[in-house]
Amino acid sequence: MEKILTGLLENMMSQFELYQRVLSLASEKKSVLVKGDIHQLERITKEEEGLILQVGRLEEQRLSLQRDIAGHFALSAADLTVSDIIDRVEEPISAQFRHVVENMTDVLKKLAETNEANTELVRNSLEFVNFYFNVLTDNDSTPSYGEKEDSQKGNAAKIFDRKV
Template structure:
């Protein structure tokens, strides 16, 4: 059992490292979002994709170790929580705390970035709406009579 616990602990430590790296990227993405630096956002997103693949691989490995530990404890792996395991095995307490903290931090910054992206999308939607659905001509020669068609200015023709 100690060998399995050591492997499980090491897996969780690698996951903490991946999530810390994701956290740094999310903070960098936030700066890029504020600067509206699309190339940097794209670059960060590509690096995040790689880290998420690694996190998925580590999670599969963690489930394998949890299955071994669950058999020894007489529980199904999906019924085991890290907090419960940390109570049974003190070796896991530190990594459990670290994982909770880094995931909480990541969740916070991700929520802020989500809000920033939603605001940016609202600006884009508003701009497109203004370009395609403006209700009145801004500039018009006084001799031109207004009719229904001349009241609408469409910089982009939606029919195309």
Template structure:
């Protein structure tokens, strides 16, 4: 099969895998809001297998681009799509490759934004949890001498009303 068609098929598979990862990130956001730990673990497992697939596809893409560029007599600088586009003479292939590259960039940007948002959501949840635990757990006594140093515990459950 034509090497450029193999590259295009690999890029299409990468777009599909990134779309799946984006869907999982969106699903994770709603699960984080709901606080469903079991569902979150399931999503994380699926994300892990999806990222493994993306890594394999990326290695395959690099190898195919390297072979293609070497076949054209071009020494390998980078195995990037941009390098491939520079030497691509077929307008149709160049258009398809360019479109796939744009799709991948867009998907990666959106995944990154969602992951940052999810990370902030997790951080807020952790801060709230730590605050609530701090409200119900005794604080360490302050070190010092004198009659007032013994009574420096703060505990919501022991408060007198």
């Protein structure tokens, strides 16, 4: 049983390290979004994808270890939480689990906040691009009342057609 618990602990620490790297990339992405550097954004996104794939593999291993631990405690794997494990194991190991859970919670909270900020930056950029695109493609829609003004409006040059 100790081997399984150690395996779970190592798995969680590995996931924590990967999430720290994802957080670092998310922070880097924030400055890249502000600068508008598409090439750097693409590089960061590819790195993030690789890290997320690694987290996915670790998560599959974690679920397997969780099933083994749940079987040992005669619990359902779906119902077993880290808190249950902490309550049921001896102190040196339970303290290590508490430490990893606190660190993981902290990094995931920071990652969520950073991703939310990045989402807002992307949203603002898209709004600006859409506004600029509309300025370049729309006709002047101000009302006019004279014949001369109507004929000038019809002759206004658009930079782009808006056909899609």
